[in-house]
């Protein structure tokens with residue numbers, strides 16, 4: 023965005039401090055616009071006609087350096103691009119890389135449907151949410167526009183995920199667009215050869231489109247030309263070479279494009295970038311090797327500026343690291359990763375339920391909490407305020423101590439005599455060395471749980487309820 | 492294009508345009524018209540091409556002003572978007588980063604006989620003047636990998652352990668195996684049995700293990716303590732003594748132990764110090780400063796380890812911490828422009844790397860764990876390599892092999908097989 027202080031934004035706001043946006047003052051709201059935690063439309067007064075000019079001006083000034091485009095419709099629609107910085111610590115990255123997995127029009131129907139469902143149903147629990155994948159890329163392998171359209175139709179009936187229509191043949195793209203014209207799919211791709219006809223499709227059907235050329239002069243040429251024709255929702259594919267010096271060149275192209283867009287403000291190429299890690303399969307035939315290498319490529323381009331990518335392997339050992347590295351890079355470094363300290367109920371605990379201690383580091387807390395609830399273990403779970411540090415480091419660093427544990431229960435008015443029949447507290451295995459201290463400070467009986475909360479169910483079977491003294 | 496033209500001149504231009512529909516329009520007067528401010532009629536643009544279209548448009552507008560029924564003549568319909576008949580030519584270029592003026596310190600590990608050691612070859616880290624693999628300037632030295640060897644059997648994930656069962660009781664054989672079979676550039680001997688809570692092996696006993704490893708392999712080595720802050724200085728000091736002149740990496744000096752004693756041993760016996768802090772940029776600056784100013788360790792004898800957290804377990808901090816340090820170093824921060832080392836083996840702490848299956852019923856199937864572990868180690872290392880990490884301490888042979896392949900590819904050391912990537916859309920995979 024072109025503004026960098028709340029004061030600059032403030033000039034454009036109504037300056038009436040009506041607080042309708044949820045902030046007490048326009049200046050406070052301005053600060054949220056700068057850090058992008060709120061949107062201009064959150065201020066109702068500025069939407070009125072009298073402010074129209076300022077609204078439009080400010081909207082243009084607040085627009086991210088990299089164009090933000092939307093693929094798909096409804097709740098599964100995905101935004102890509104939208105970035106303002108080259109390094110995540112400078113603000114945060116926006117719009118996590120969209121992962122599309124492929125299907126193709128020559129697949130037997132049952133396989134085709136099964137594959138789409140696997141893509142749509144993939145989920146991995148992490149820090150209070152599920153990591154998922156985003157899109158289905160339908161490839162035209164048959165070369166037959168009707169067959170392709172049939173596959174696209176089937177895909178759109180099977181899933182609400184956004185679709186990418188992949189063919190270099192405008193006739194195939196056209197017949198597919200006919201069946202999903204109201205679904206805002208992404209067209210792949212316009213090239214030096216077919217650009218005129220693909221541009222026509224993008225205009226007529228009002229859909230976003232990928233431009234493909236490994237030659238950056240040509241890629242820019244395509245982008246300029248499409249923009250001139252009034253097509254703004256563009257994605258750039260500079261070609262993903264899967265190997266060797268050509269892969270190094272691909273890596274360099276991603277850096278060049280993004281640097282030009284963000285650091286040098288070259289609007290002509292400031293569009294989302296597409297990577298195709300699937301190309302690993304063009305050089306490696308063995309499924310494990312290809313899946314590994316595809317995951318490697320996917321990670322490289324998640325870290326360095328890929329906004330959307332097309333992938334093939336549905337092996338869990340490929341998808342799990344892929345969704346985790348994306349979360350790693352796109353997690354907002356400004357957000358504290360803590361949960362509120364306190365004693366929480368998991369399920370519906372009774373007097374005989376265990377009382378378990380962990381830290382308020384969000385990752386630890388949610389991991390333990392989900393391990394418990396997923397295994398239907400009713401209990402009390404205490405989040406001790408360790409400044410958001412995990413168990414092992416907090417024991418070493420003195421943030422998790424007997425006094426702090428005792429404090430947590432007292433502040434929560436949790437009386438063991440009242441709430442439990444057993445007067446027992448369970449420490450994490452990694453905090454075993456606090457056992458004596460905690461017994462002394464709390465006067466409770468203290469048991470040591472397993473070092474990983476994933477093993478609590480097994481531990482419960484062996485060790486709970488505690489044997490009478 | 493902004494040209495001024497007099498109406499009296501239009502007659503001549505008029506003839507050059509093959510716009511029959513406008514013939515016969517008479518234009519009089521001497522009004523100046525600005526020919527660049529108005530938009531283009533797309534229909535005309537399409538028919539005539541860009542340059543002439545603008546002129547024709549203005550003629551049309553003039554004609555309209557003069558009351559001539561241009562729109563009916565052209566059969567004007569609602570404005571359609573512009574179409575082009577050929578691509579707009581252009582050149583792409585982008586500049587280099589001016590702020591990157593300070594090179595990262597070069598550090599040599601290992602010493603050959605000509606330098607007072609017994610290693611067959613040495614390894615040089617650092618020297619970068621850009622982020623890794625960037626086009627701004629080539630990386631002078633590739634990444635290197637040192638593989639872990641322990642001085643006693645330890646708990647390992649099953650997928651790791653199966654590679655070392657035959658050598659688990661002999662650090663020397665273990666060291667030979669990682670160099671010979673797994674392509675390790677270096678070996679790390681972890682003296683974990685010295686921990687008073689484990690076996691409390693004496694520094695002198697531990698030093699013998701170091702000597703055995705030095706004899707077993709001829710690559711440079713890393714000497715690691717047990718992580719016990721009371722015991723490590725004595726252990727590393729004794730190990731440094733028996734390895735005199737070999738330029739080993741002593742792992743580690745940190746703020747919570749007697750780092751001065753380790754620094755002293757490094758200086759006295761010609762080794763390199765690993766400066767280790769926990770995910771805190773200011774702590775790293777402080778320790779580096781102390782090593783340089785207070786202990787007089789030369790810059791070429793310092794490497795730093797700002798801590799590696801596993802993928803999904805704090806890698807976001809570890810990554811950004813390293814990237815910030817590297818950017819600061821390149822931009823001139825003399826307390827941070829050192830090569831970096833990562834304990835990539837930490838990736839195996841992630842439950843995704845070793846658990847048989849997800850403890851959560853809501854998760855999709857995690858699949859076989861023997862494939863999950865190595866890729867967890869690879870992606871953890873790869874991510875940090877992109878942030879600027881130079882040396883990787885690793886454990887699984889497949890992870891070592893793949894990480895080498897990708898880091899050397901991005902470094903520029905691998906040729907490509909010819910492949911037609913335009914074909915991916917229609918490829919049968």
Ligand code: SF4
Nearest residue numbers: 039040041043048065
């Ligand atoms: S809603 Fe708009 S006008 Fe009202 S306080 Fe917020 S920013 Fe100011």
